[in-house]
Amino acid sequence: MVLSGVLTVGLHILMTLPSPQEAGAIQADHMGSYGPAFYQSYGASGQFTHEFDGEQLFSVDLKTKEAVWRLPEFGNFAHFDPQGGLVSIALIKAHLDALVERSNRTRATNEPYLPTPLPDSTETLVCALGLAIGLMGFLMGTIFIISSTCLSSATR
Incomplete structure (x- = not known):
């Protein structure tokens, strides 16, 4: 049992190391992505798209169906029945609802932060007055220090 596991790992190493890294990549001239569908539970929005070479050809609008x-030129040479896209979106919505129901969590309520207004009390006025008096004291102290330095240097 262990020997077969070791042989499997050894065979895998021998096959992957000597081969160039790009050997497994598929080379293609064009890439088509047909039918990626998305659904978002908030706001009940969904999208079903068809893409070719990274360019979106069309999507199915969930609201207008x-x-x-x-x-507009794409619609002239091709036709797509949007019911297929709507069925895919409905299927994804059902799967999303089942996954949310089976998950072991409760949804958090999104409540916006409400800033608290400043209190209209006398404490604010007293604080502002104290701050103003402190700044005036700092300014006057600086002026007195500078003037005393100038007077003491003039007497020498």
Whole structure:
């Protein structure tokens, strides 16, 4: 049993190390992605798209239940029934609801932060007055130090 596992690992190493890294990659001139579908539970929004070479050809609008072509010219030479996309979105919504239901957590309520207003009490006035008097004292002390330094240097 252990010997067959070691042989399997050894065979895997012999096959992957000497081969170039790009050997397993598929080389293609064009790439088509047909039917990636997404659904978001917040706001009940979903999307079903068809792409070719990284360019979106069309998507299915969940609200209007119709195919929305990225360029109007695409709609002239091709036809797509949006019901297939709507079925995919509905299936994804059902799976998402099942996953949320089976998860072992409760949804957090999103409550926006409400800033507390400043109190309209006399404490604010007393604090501001104390701050102003402290700053005036600092300024007057600086002026007295500078003036005494100038007077003492003038008497020498």
